[in-house]
Amino acid sequence: MRVRELSLTQRPAECCAPLAAAGMSGEDAATTAQVFKALADPNRVRIVNLLANAGGPVCVCDLTPQLGLSQPTVSFHLKKLATAGLLRREQRGVWAYYSIDRSALDRLATVFRLEEVRG
Numbered sequence: 258m259r260v261r262e263l264s265l266t267q268r269p270a271e272c273c274a275p276l277a278a279a280g281m282s283g284e285d286a287a288t289t290a291q292v293f294k295a296l297a298d299p300n301r302v303r304i305v306n307l308l309a310n311a312g313g314p315v316c317v318c319d320l321t322p323q324l325g326l327s328q329p330t331v332s333f334h335l336k337k338l339a340t341a342g343l344l345r346r347e348q349r350g351v352w353a354y355y356s357i358d359r360s361a362l363d364r365l366a367t368v369f370r371l372e373e374v375r376g
Contacts, residue, residue: 275368292365295341300324301334305343305357314347314354 278285296302307323308315317335321328335355338344342361347354 289368292341292343295337295343298334298337300326300330301338304331304334304338308344308355308357311356314345314356316349316352316354318352320355 276289296305303324304320307320317328317331320335321331324331326334332353335344335346335353339346339355343358343365344355345358347356
């Protein structure tokens with residue numbers, strides 16, 4: 258099964274097909290699975306939780322003590338979440354700041370709305 262080809266600006270969370278979509282293709286299933294894989298780690302779930310409750314973008318350096326992980330490990334997890342389209346990344350000098358991509362999470366929430374797809 259081949260993963261859907263995404264444009265350079267498109268990320269998996271931007272094109273997830275609803276689970277109740279009639280005739281979901283293998284490509285759509287693989288793309289949606291990429292987002293689930295990004296969230297399949299407890300540390301990444303905690304990162305999303307911390308960012309969801311933050312008042313704005315958060316520096317990697319502020320996440321490391323809260324998670325009890327090294328900076329390279331936190332950066333690795335953040336990159337996975339950003340690549341999946343769940344986070345936004347902003348470079349400020351040498352530090353990267355991350356925030357939730359709320360529009361991506363809103364689209365992702367529709368993946369589970371079974372009754373709306375069926376009409």
